[in-house]
Amino acid sequence: NRIHALDGLRVISILMVMVYHYYYRFDGVKYKYPFHSAEILYYGKLGVALFFVISGFVITLTLTHCNNLLEFVKKRFIRLIPAMFICTFVTYLIFTLFDNNSLFPASSDFRNLIVSNTFIKPSFFNRIFGLNLEYIDGAYWSIWIELQFYMIAGVLYFLSPKNLLRSFAIYSAITTTYFLYNKFNVNHLHGSVSYIYGHYDLWFLSGIIVNKLYTNPKSHINLVYLTVVIAVQMFIQSNTIAIFCSAIIALIFIAFVYKQEYLSFLESRFLGRIGIATYSIYLIHQNDEKKM
Template identity: 25%
Template sequence: MSSRLEELDVFRGLAAFFVVLFHLTTRFDELYGHSLAFSFEIGKYGVQWFFLISGFVIFLTLNRTKSALGFITARFSRLFPVYWLAVIVTTTVVNLIGLPGKDFSLTTASLNLTMVPAFFETPAVDGVYWTLEYELIFYCLMLVVWQMKGLQKIEFICMGWLILQLSWLLSEYYTGYFPWKIRLIFMLDYAHLFMAGILFYRLKASAEGDRYNLVRHCLVILCLGMQCWIDNDLVSCGVVLGLFLSFYLFVYNKLSVICLKPLMYLGTISYSLYLFHHNIGFTLLHKLYILGIPSYVAVPLVMLFCIFIASLATRYVEKPALRFLRSQFTLRNHTTAKAV
C-alpha cells in the first residue's frame, strides 16, 4: 500500500469543509440567527467521516510503529502544537471582539491546553474540540492493543467492542443506567465508526483475493447497524451509509478521480481549518452582521478567512512543529543507539 493515500487527504478536506459549512450556515442560525437562505445540515456528519478516517489512519500508523514512544511522539507532534495556538487565538479573539454567551477566563483557557478540559469539568473554548478527546482516547486504546500484540487479532477485538456497545444500549433501554466512565473510556457512542475505519484498512491492505473476507464485511455492516440504532434516524443512517460506501470505493481503487489538487490542499490544512473555524468564524460573522454586511457576502468572507488562517497555521506552525519534534525523536534514538 502506498505510504501516501491521496483519497484520504481528499476525505479529510471534504470532511473539514462540510463541518465548516454546517457551522457557518445551520449552526450559526440556530444560535444567533441570520438571513442566509442556504443551510447545510448534513455537514455535521463530517465528524463521523473524521472518525472513520482516524480508524483507518491510526491502524495504518501502528502497523508501521516500532516503539510506543515513537507513536506517542508522532501523535503529539501532529495534534498539540497547532492546537495550543488555536486555543490561544480563539480565546483572544472571542474575548477582544466579543461573542454572545462566550467569555473565557485564563484558567479555562489554560485547562483547555490539556485537550481534555471535560476531565476538569471545564468548558471547551471552542465547541468543536470535544471530538479531540475521543481521538486521544482512541489513540490510547489502540496503543494498548499494539502493546499486547493484538493488531492481527483486531477482528476479534472489534467483535468484543461491538458486544460492549450492545450491552450499553440494552442496559440504557431496560434499566436507564450504564456506568458513564465505561461509556467514555471505550467511546461507546462512536466506537463503531473507528472500528469501521480499522476494518476498511484491513480490507485495503489485504491481498487482492482476501478483500472479500466475509468476517470483515459482516463487521462493517454491524458497525453501520450500530450507527442506525444509536442515532435512530433515517437521515443519519443514510448519510453514514454514503460515507461507508465512499470507503468501499476507496478500498477497491475506484476513487482516483477525486484526487484533485484543490481538494488535496483542503486535506493538507484540514486539521487547522477544523481548529480555527468555529468560534473565530462565529465571532467574525457576528461582527460583520453588526456592521450591516449582508449574509450572502459575510458568510463567504468568513469562510475564505478561515481557510486563509488555516493555511498560515499549517505552513508556519503545524508542519514545522511536526518536523522538529519528530526529528528530535529520531536524533535522540540515533544517539542512544550509538551509545549502546
C-alpha cells in the same frame, strides 16, 4: 507516501461539519439576523463520523510503522500539540480583543485556554476540583474522543500487533453494549457514558476494517465484518436520513478499496493541500469564523 484520496475525504468531512455548525447548530442564534436552516443540514454533523473512519484507517497504518507505544504517542502529540497551541491562542486572542458582546464567553477565559491544551474533557477537571471549565471552542469535544481511540488502539496493538482488529472489535462490542443499555434503558448504569465513547468507536472500527481491506481486498470476511459494523451503526442512528448518510459513508470506503478510479477527483493537488490542514481548520472553524 500519502494516500491522496484520504486528504480529499478530509476536505469533504470538514465541509460537512462547517455546514452543520454555520447553518444548523445555531440556526440563527448568535447571528444578527434570523433564519431557519433546512433539516438536511443537521446531518452535516456526520462529517465527524467520516473523520473517525479516516482516523481508524490512518492510525492502523501509523501503528505498523512504530516500534513501540512510546514512539506512537510521540508521533501523535508532535502532530497534535503545535496546532492545538496555536489555534487555541488565536481563538483566545480574537475573543479577548473583539468579543465585546460576549458571543462566546468561554473563548475569552484563560482557564479554558489552558484546559483545552491538555486534550482532556473539561468536565473531568470540574468533577474533581469543583471548577466550571469549558472547551475554548465547543467543537473540541471530538478531540477527546480521538484521544481515547489513540490510547486504546495503541495499547491493544502493542499487546498483540497481529490482532488489533479482533482486540478492538471486542472492546467496541463491550462499549457499544454499554452505550445501548444506557440509551434504551431508563435505569441507567451508574456513571456517565461521557468518558467512554460508546458508539463512536464503531466508526473507528470501520476504519480499521477498511485498512485491512485496503491491504487485502480479497478478504471477504473483512467485508462481512464491515457490513455488520455499519448495520449496527445504522440501528443506533434509528433515523432514515442518518441511516442513508451512514450508507453513503460505507459506499465511499468500499469504492476507496475496490473502485479507486471513482474517487480520483479527490486526489487533486488543491484538495490535498486543504486536506493536510483540516485539523487546524477544524480547531478554528466554529467560534472564530462565526465571530468574523
